[in-house]
Amino acid sequence: MQPKTRFFAVSFVLALVLDQLTKLWIVRNLSRTDSIPIIDGFFTLTHVRNPGAAFGLFTGLDDGIRVPLFLVVSIAAVILVLRFQRSLEPGDRLSAMALGLILGGAVGNLIDRLRYGEVIDFLHFRLWRGYAWPDFNLADSFIVVGVALLVIELVAGEGERRAAGEGAPAD
Numbered sequence: 001m002q003p004k005t006r007f008f009a010v011s012f013v014l015a016l017v018l019d020q021l022t023k024l025w026i027v028r029n030l031s032r033t034d035s036i037p038i039i040d041g042f043f044t045l046t047h048v049r050n051p052g053a054a055f056g057l058f059t060g061l062d063d064g065i066r067v068p069l070f071l072v073v074s075i076a077a078v079i080l081v082l083r084f085q086r087s088l089e090p091g092d093r094l095s096a097m098a099l100g101l102i103l104g105g106a107v108g109n110l111i112d113r114l115r116y117g118e119v120i121d122f123l124h125f126r127l128w129r130g131y132a133w134p135d136f137n138l139a140d141s142f143i144v145v146g147v148a149l150l151v152i153e154l155v156a157g158e159g160e161r162r163a164a165g166e167g168a169p170a171d
Contacts, residue, residue, distance in 0.1 A: 002090045002091075003090065003091055003093050003096075004085070004088045004089070004090055004091065004092050004093060004095075004096035005096070007093045007094075007096040007097045007100065008085050008096040008097065008099055008100040008103075009100065010097075010100065011096075011097040011098075011099075011100030011101050011104065012100035012101075012103050012104045012107075013100075013104070014104070015100065015101050015103075015104025015105055015108070015138075015139070015142040016104040016107055016108050018138055019104065019105065019108035019137065019138040019139040019142065020108060020111065022122070022137070022138050023108075023112065023120045023122070023137060023138075026045070026047050026120060026122045027047070027120065030045065030046070030047035030122070031047060032047050032048070032049070034046070034047060035124070041126060042125065042126055043123075043124070043125055043126075044124040044125075044126075045122055045123070045124070046121070046122055046123075046124045046135055047120070047122055048120075048121040048122065048124075048135040049116065049118045049119070049120060049121070050118055050119045050120075050121050050135070051063075051066065051117065051118040051119075052066070053070065054134075054140070063117070067113065067117060070113055071110070071113060071114070074106055074109065074110040074113065075110070077102075077106050078103060078106055078107065078110070081099050081102055081103045081106065082103070084099060085099045085100075085103075094149060094153050095149075095150060095153050097146075097149065098145075098146040098147070098149035098150045098153070099146065099150075100146075101142040101143070101145055101146035101149070102142070102143050102146035102147065102150075104139070104142050105138075105139035105140060105141070105142035105143035105146065106139070106143065108137075108138070108139035108142075109137075109139045109140070112139075119137065119139075120137060121134075121135035121136050121137045121140075122135065122137055123135060123136050123137060123138075123141075
């Protein structure tokens, strides 16, 4: 098995399993009105259902449009990630791990949409002056971390190419 495949598979499985286990714990242990303060005034575990996209976007859409739309978008994202992973160089471990995290998060939220018709969110942060960041879950976190790793890899790779004289503008 190529290193990229191993890193991709391990990060995908870990992300998906951690996401689904934490959501299962939330469903079994918290009602939708419960909250467990972890860091008083800053971080709380909650049980929130999000029928929309990120930050609750599109929650007002009719279920007959919203649910199929999110399923199609999720499946398209899965296909895109798998195609991108196949195009990586055999030793590209960081990008493979990042794509595994993104896929694990996408599949985790897709499972929620198929099972519940909405996504289970449970991480609640209060920032400054009472502002609360929209609740989210581990799947969302894995997607964000995976995208950040890809951006870092892209920027670092561009810097290396410029330092080596590749891609420099011609005179």
